Amino acid sequence: MYNNKYVNEWVEQMAALTQPDQIVWCDGSEEERERLTKEAVSTGEMIELNQDVLPGCLYHRTLENDVARVEGRTFICTERKEDAGPTNNWMEKAYAYAKVGHLYEGAMKGRTMYVIPYIMGPASSEFSKVGIELTDSIYVVLNMRIMTRMGKIAMDFLGDSPNFIKGLHAKADVDPENRYILHFPEDNTIWSINSAYGGNVLLGKKCFALRIASWLGLKEGWMAEHMLILGIEKPDGDIQYITAAFPSACGKTNLAMLIPPEKYQKMGYKVWTVGDDIAWLRIGKDGRLWAVNPEAGFFGVAPGTSMKSNPNALLTCQANTIFTNVCLKDDKTVWWEGMNKDVPEHAIDWKGNEWTPDLGIKAAHPNSRFTAPAKQCPCVSDKFDDPNGVPVSAIVFGGRRAKVAPLVYQSFDWEHGVFVGATMASETTAAATGAVGVVRRDPMAMLPFCGYNMGDYFQHWLDMGKKIPNPPKIFNVNWFRTNDEGKFIWPGFGDNLRVLLWILARCNGEADAVESPIGYLPKPEDIDIEGTDIDFETLKGLLSIDKDSWAEEVKDQEAHLAKFDKLPAEITAQYEGLKKRLGL
Ligand code: GTP
Ligand code: SPV
Ligand code: MN
Secondary structure, eight states, X not given: OOSOHHHHHHHHHHHHHHOOSEEEEOOOXXXXXXXXXXXXXXXXXXEEOOTTTSTTOEEEOOOTTOSSBOGGGEEEOOSSHHHHOTTSEEOOHHHHHHHHHHHHTTTTTTSEEEEEEEEESOTTOTTOEEEEEEESOHHHHHHHHHHSEESHHHXXXXXXXXXXXXXXXXXXXXXXXXXXXXXXXXXXXXXXXXXXXXXXXXXXIIIIIIIIHHHHHHHHTOEEESOEEEEEEOTTSOEEEEEEEOOTTSSHHHHHTOOOOHHHHHHTOEEEEEESSOEEEEEOTTSSEEEEOOOSEEEEXXXXXXXXXOHHHHHHTTSSXXXXXXXXXXXXOEEOTTSOSOOOSSEEOTTSOEEOGGGOSOSSOTTOEEEEEGGGOTTBOTTTTOTTXXXXXXEEEEOOXXXXXOSEEEOSSHHHHHHHHHTOEEEOOTTBSSOSSOEEEOGGGOTTTOSSOHHHHHHHHHHHHHHOSSOOEEEEEOSOOBOTTSOBSSOOGGGHHHHHHHHHHHHTTOOOOEEETXXXXXXXXXXXXXXXXXXXXXXXXXXXXXXXHHXXXXXHHHHHHTTOSSOOHHHHHHHHHHHHHTTO
């Protein structure tokens, strides 16, 4: 037990509700990691991987019905429905406590309750915040250990303050029919039950650092965003930072760790990773926007991660990593589709079944993931632990669009940039349950993660823009345009640096642009394609705007905007402006 009376009282109450056999207070020590690992391995909850090849690494499978976030069962529980808004699932607060509280009754009987204190943000930062997660899953404890600054360090940070986010997670029967991910922003509380998968149960991540934090940001004048943070070092040693919001499984981890094309490496360009999923943004004393990554690890998509696509990610997860729902090879190492050409002749797939290539099914689940300490990343930024984070030069929005959206364009100004973010669209991925490949509008990649009314969220963006004396410039990118054969046209990955360099050049007043109805487009000659396999005509195509597709796009945007009940007038005006510029 720690000596914060607010924590102790609450743990006592939750224990009275869930009735665990015992309570273990986590301290974050190495001894604790070893003890819990041993226990999880002995019960079969986790499998120890080949320690010669993957030291400190563990393997875990979740149930077949529990492999992604469940947006349909994720709720914002406030007193008034309008505070959650029409795009969030809402449950009345008292009703939610009663209904789901019932499911927690005795849910930890025969189990151990682990108390996990953790900090979101560097321990040295006045902006960091403490959460405490109660869980009956060792898998969760070991993941939180990697994803956050966890244990005694968090209790020291908290001191005798009552200001912590209360998270209660119980695996219960992992029953999808009784699965609930509930957020009570008015009470700093998160309840998760009947799941054991990532974003549903690692409560510091999406539940706290985005849904609860976005609410806190609204009240306190800052922003919590689904954004990567990266630094680009020029040959002269100067580093500029970019944040980018792409929906789940649309390339944040990859962009955050990109390796410059050979030509640029030779010139001395380097990329540094500050974060791959979440950014907390505040106005700095210098009048710029500053970004902190509240997390300490990466919970990254495994399939497609290779020495070719993202060597830094692969190198990060060679030790002290937890692999979830990937393929387990006979030599107790791991594999996934797109890792390399060494397809195992025999293995155990993510469902725990014997697997051979001729079965024609995937060995790893498309949303299988690695949990790895950020500090192990070869390109981790030396600002990773900086209490103030890094100053942001550009904010980039983007998604998967087979057509319509050009490779890159710049918004006319902040307000127009907010409109570009608010109408962002992307084809859905395996990161959430449901159909894959369907175009969905996902404003700022936050539709599933905003803890309050999206109309108020857009207004908050507009208000922040007015308050930042020297705001970042706002851009939109699309790496995913396809040709008639359905193949990606733009090479992507490391070559995305070519686009980022244009973005920075624009921020620095070093590049021209062509004004178009949707924003500023690059002059094709300003995007360097030397050393890629695309030619100038293809590049021109990637930067083109098709009038008919945009007429359709605008129609779809109108239907999208009609879904919000508190849409700021500025957004409607931006929409009208776009229509007019397109001659519609
Ligand atoms: P979350 O962790 O779910 O928030 O996802 P993320 O945005 O970090 O996605 P991630 O970087 O893991 O990318 C997911 C998928 O996008 C992988 O299959 C990648 O191979 C693919 N991808 C990433 N960058 C590119 C790119 O530049 N071009 C193409 N074609 N695919 C990409
Ligand atoms: C995402 O889905 O955007 C993720 C993975 O980053 S999860 O933690 O499951 O939300
Ligand atoms: Mn994410």
